[in-house]
Structures are given as C-alpha cells and as structure tokens.
Amino acid sequence: MSAALGGVARRWSPSERPIRLYQTGIVLIAALAAVSLLPSPAPVLWVVRALTLSLAPPLALLAAALAVVAVFAGDLVFAVVAAVTAGAQVCVAGAQWGQALAMGVRPSLASAFLDLTGFLRARAPETRELVTRDGVSLPLGVWHPADRTTTGPAVVLVHGGGWAGGNWRQLRAYANWLADNGYRAVCISYRLAPPARWDVAPFDVIDGVRWVEAHAGALGVDPDRVALFGSSAGGHLALLAASLGEHPRPRAVVSVYGPVDLLSLYDTLRHKRVSPVGREVAPLVDFLGGTPQEVADRWEWSSPIAHVESAPARVCVVTGAQDQWVPLETITPYMVAPELPTLVSLKRADHCFDLVWGSIPAQAARFVVLEFLRQAFAR
Helix, strand or coil: CHHHHHHHHHHCCCCCHHHHHHHHHHHHHHHHHHHHHCCCCCHHHHHHHHHHHHCHHHHHHHHHHHHHHHHHCCCHHHHHHHHHHHHHHHHHHHHHHHHHHHCCCCCCHHHHHHCCCCHHHCCCCEEEEEECCCCCEEEEEEECCCCCCCCEEEEEEECCCCCCCCCHHHHHHHHHHHHHCCCEEEEECCCCCCCCCCCCHHHHHHHHHHHHHHCHHHHCEEEEEEEEEEECHHHHHHHHHHCCCCCCCCCEEEEECCCCCHHHHHHHHHHHCCCCCCHHHHHHHHHHCCCCCCCHHHHHHCCHHHHHHHCCCCEEEEEECCCCCCCHHHCHHHCCCCCCCEEEEECCCCCCHHHCCCCHHHHHHHHHHHHHHHHHHCC
C-alpha cells in the first residue's frame, strides 16, 4: 500500500505539474495554428479558425513564452514545436499588421491583446418598435451620440445570422462605436427564416430606413444623410434593400462579409463541400424556400448583383480574404460598376473576423468604415 501511495505521489509531484501544463499549452496552440492554416475546415472548426486568425498576436506571444519555458525545462522537442507555432502566428499577425499600415491604419497592439469583446461595453440603447408595411411589429434599438443638440447623420444596422438567427442587439458593439463617433445608430430587426423570407426581409429593412426618416426630428437625424450597414446575411439584405428602388434610399451602404450573388455562393459552397452534403447551403435554401433548380427566379431576384445598376452610388464592401462562408471570388464580380469602387479584402481574416473586437482585421475594418461614412456624408 505504501509503495502504491508513493507511486501516486511521484506521478503528481509539484515538479512535474508545470511540465504537463506547458506541454498541454503547446499542443493546444499548435493545434489551433494548424486549424487556422486549413483552407476549408469543417463547420465545427470554423469558429476555432476564425478566432485563431483574429487572436494571432496574443497566441504568438503565448507560444513564444511557452517555448522559453520548454527550453529551461530541457524539453527541446516541445520548445521547437512552440517556436514554430509562434513563428506561424507572427506571420499571420505580420500580414494583418502590414496591410493595416498600408491602408493608413495605426493598429493598437494593446487592443489586439486586451480588447476582446466590444459588445460587453456597449451602453443600453433606447428601445423602440417598428411596424412594417404589413402590420408586423419588430423591435429596434437606438444609440445616440453624446451631443444630441445638433442634427446629424444616422446609420441603420442590419444583423447577420444566416437569415435564420440573431437579433437587433447583435451589432450593439458597432452601434455603440458609431454613436461614440457622432452618428445616430439604429439596430433594426427583420423576419427570420424558416419559412422562406426572401420576399419580406428586404422590405423589413426598407421599412427600417423609413422609420428613421419618419422619426428624424425626434432622433435628431438629417433624413438626407442615412446609411445602411449590415454584416453577413445583414450585409446581403442591406445591399439588396438599397438597390430595389424604393424610397427613401440610403445615401450609402456598408456590407461586412455579406453575400452578393446567392447562386454563385450556392455553387461555390457545394463545390468546396466544407460540411456534410447540404448543410453548408441550408440557410440559403431555407431563406429562399427552395434550391436554384426549384425556384430559380427567387435566387436571381434576391441577389444584389442582379440589381447592381440601381445600387446607391456609395457602396463599401469589407470582407476577409480567407472567408470560407462567403468566399471572396463570389463578391468581386459585384464590384464592376464604376460607381462601386470600394472593396476591401482583409488578409488572414475569416468570416466574422470582428468577433474579436480588438483584432487587427477588426480595427482595420472599422477604420475603413469610418472613413467611408465620413466621405459619404460630406456635404
């Protein structure tokens, strides 16, 4: 019995615990780095990939620190693994940093390391209700700038979620940030699939713009300076709603990793097969109520690229160069009209790169959006 207890004590002695701990850390970070290099990981690993790319600077520092620990422990194999992992993450962060500098951004390393969640700091909005053209009530939230005494521009924000999830609070970090920069920010709702919402969701967005115009006086909004902002599915709806010719038309549109050609996206995802058969395109099929073979006219009408000639004169599209859910090649054909010049593709960034609020791609995206809005609203 005493021999057995002695063996247990040796296996869990304090001197061995740090070794096991740092080895586990090295293996974990190396696995994360490997996932971030995969071209089309399975959906279950997508969030891991997106977060790893966004967290490249802190992961590089952590891997380097673990490499030093391994060297002092005399564990050269794990030291080499940690050093290689740190180097890989430095390359990712370096590509992001270099592009940001070339764009005129001065990224904050402190934010990249520490500012992980912008939505937690967002202050409480003024909650209101929108009644759509067919009488459906939808909630919304309004964020005001510090100075509410002067009339100013407004941004209507449309959340993502694959047309089937999310709510108006999803973009509260962006809304809070816009309000801090002098804009009235209005996060709206739209009806979600299933059932198919292709014929109502874009008009819910238009009704959201109309609501802002109707309440411009109370909100302190200049009705001639209203922009639409959407992310993912919300970016698609923002582009589509702004291009349907209904009034009032927004002065500008910002789409952050939003689809523009649904049929091309369907074909691309089916070809990549990033998930079990059918799952990768299920949100599209649910939103449109059928496959391209079943309801071809809906797929064409619901694609902003089909309405590119009637799009607003000011459109900004920001996306990740490594976006696996809305690949860059499905977006670039949209940017063909001379009036639509603003396409920013962020290096080493996946879909939802702004999940980490302080990441270098997220900082670059916010810089681009802010400069775009300033130019769009300039008199």
